[in-house]
Amino acid sequence: METKPTNSELEILHVLWQRGPSLVRDVHDELSKRRTTGYTTVLKLMQIMAEKGLVRRNEDNRAHVYHAMVSESETQKGLTDDLVDRMFGGSAHRLALHALGSQKATPEELSEIRRLLDQMEERS
Amino acid sequence: METKPTNSELEILHVLWQRGPSLVRDVHDELSKRRTTGYTTVLKLMQIMAEKGLVRRNEDNRAHVYHAMVSESETQKGLTDDLVDRMFGGSAHRLALHALGSQKATPEELSEIRRLLDQMEERS
DNA sequence: TTCATTATACGAAGGGCTTCGTATAAATGC
DNA sequence: GCATTTATACGAAGCCCTTCGTATAATGAA
Numbered sequence: 158m159e160t161k162p163t164n165s166e167l168e169i170l171h172v173l174w175q176r177g178p179s180l181v182r183d184v185h186d187e188l189s190k191r192r193t194t195g196y197t198t199v200l201k202l203m204q205i206m207a208e209k210g211l212v213r214r215n216e217d218n219r220a221h222v223y224h225a226m227v228s229e230s231e232t233q234k235g236l237t238d239d240l241v242d243r244m245f246g247g248s249a250h251r252l253a254l255h256a257l258g259s260q261k262a263t264p265e266e267l268s269e270i271r272r273l274l275d276q277m278e279e280r281s
Numbered sequence: 282m283e284t285k286p287t288n289s290e291l292e293i294l295h296v297l298w299q300r301g302p303s304l305v306r307d308v309h310d311e312l313s314k315r316r317t318t319g320y321t322t323v324l325k326l327m328q329i330m331a332e333k334g335l336v337r338r339n340e341d342n343r344a345h346v347y348h349a350m351v352s353e354s355e356t357q358k359g360l361t362d363d364l365v366d367r368m369f370g371g372s373a374h375r376l377a378l379h380a381l382g383s384q385k386a387t388p389e390e391l392s393e394i395r396r397l398l399d400q401m402e403e404r405s
Numbered sequence: 406t407t408c409a410t411t412a413t414a415c416g417a418a419g420g421g422c423t424t425c426g427t428a429t430a431a432a433t434g435c
Numbered sequence: 436g437c438a439t440t441t442a443t444a445c446g447a448a449g450c451c452c453t454t455c456g457t458a459t460a461a462t463g464a465a
Contacts, residue, residue, distance in 0.1 A: 163422065167367055181442085198424050200443070205422090219431060219442055233379055236368050241380065243291055244360050249384035250394065253377040255357055256365065257397055260373035267398055270374065273381055274391055287452065305412085322454050324413070329452090343412055343461060 160227050160235035162211060165202050170225055170232065173212065178224035284351050284359035286335060289326055294349055294356065297336065302348040 162170060172187045173179055179187075185199040203223055206212045215222040237252070245251040257270070286294060296311045297303055303311075309323040327347055330336045338345040361376070369375040381394070 164367065165423065195425060196441095197426080197443090201425085201445085202423075204444080221443080233368050234383055236364055237376065237379055237383060240360055240364050241384075243288065244357050249380040250386045250390040252361065253380040254394060254397060255361055256373040256377040256380065257394070257401070259358055259361060260365075262374045262401060264402070266374040267402060270378060270381070271395070271398060273378060274395060277381070277386060278388070278391060289453065319455060320411095321413090321456080325415085325455085326453075328414080345413080 160232050161239060162206075162227075162232065166206055166211060167232075169199070169202060169206065170211065170227070170229075173223065173225040174229045178215075178222050180220045180222060182220065184223070284356050285363060286330075286351075286356065290330055290335060291356075293323070293326060293330065294335070294351070294353075297347065297349040298353045302339075302346050304344045304346060306344065308347070 168188060169184055172184045176183060176187065181196070181200045181203055184203065185194065185196050188194050188199060203212060203214075207214050207223070211225070211227055212223045213226050214224075237249075241247060241249050241252050245255070262270075292312060293308055296308045300307060300311065305320070305324045305327055308327065309318065309320050312318050312323060327336060327338075331338050331347070335349070335351055336347045337350050338347045361373070365371060365373050365376050369379070386394075
């Protein structure tokens with residue numbers, strides 16, 4: 158399954174993941190908190206996303222209820238894999254190294270990663 | 282500095298990073314090994330990249346010599362930061378966790394990451 | 406010199422994404 | 436009932452990316 162939403166689609170998906178099934182009005186209100194955006198713009202985007210299968214809508218009521226058809230984690234995976242392929246020669250651990258080194262991490266985050274490494278070592 | 286090349290631009294940059302300063306013909310020949318692509322298509326892309334400042338060209342000779350103006354590592358950083366912002370709430374360590382978990386890693390890779398973690402702990 | 410080869414320049418088409426204006430229908434309030 | 440509000444539908448413009456065709460100039464070979 159191809160899961161590589163555009164920027165605008167991603168913004169909308171974030172709202173749906175956070176709020177759960179929502180009306181266009183809800184999504185528009187949420188997006189408007191951060192930037193100006195027209196109502197029909199959001200509507201159009203969500204209609205297109207429905208055609209693509211990124212969301213599905215319930216048309217029982219006049220105001221259609223939209224819910225995400227792709228999960229946050231599979232979208233993370235899709236976009237991460239894409240970056241790994243395009244920029245890190247297919248090596249995920251090189252991306253991990255880059256991401257780790259590029260930002261300060263809290264001790265909690267560091268130990269969280271160590272725990273994951275431990276798990277991976279056990280299983281190998 | 283904004284460093285977020287498109288897909289085609291990235292392919293061309295990969296060739297320049299690998300080969301060093303190159304002619305359009307060189308880049309085209311290299312790309313042709315993997316997929317069909319027209320010579321003038323590559324030329325046009327590289328001309329546009331020059332306008333954007335992604336590459337610079339030396340016009341002393343008839344066949345212009347192009348060289349990359351963005352490094353591989355800064356491009357990696359730009360694209361990684363972008364993904365972190367768009368999909369991981371600005372948290373690079375969450376991306377690292379995701380990347381690590383998504384692929385099997387060799388023991389060497391795992392210890393490489395442990396070394397980086399050690400360094401980061403020392404410095405904090 | 407003349408013809409074929411090999412460069413760059415450039416316009417334009419086609420597709421995708423984003424945005425918006427307008428049309429229309431349903432619901433609401435007075 | 437009737438005007439206002441609030442939905443969806445839809446066409447089209449504008450922008451960017453990609454691709455290609457064609458024009459033109461420089462080079463090289465016979």
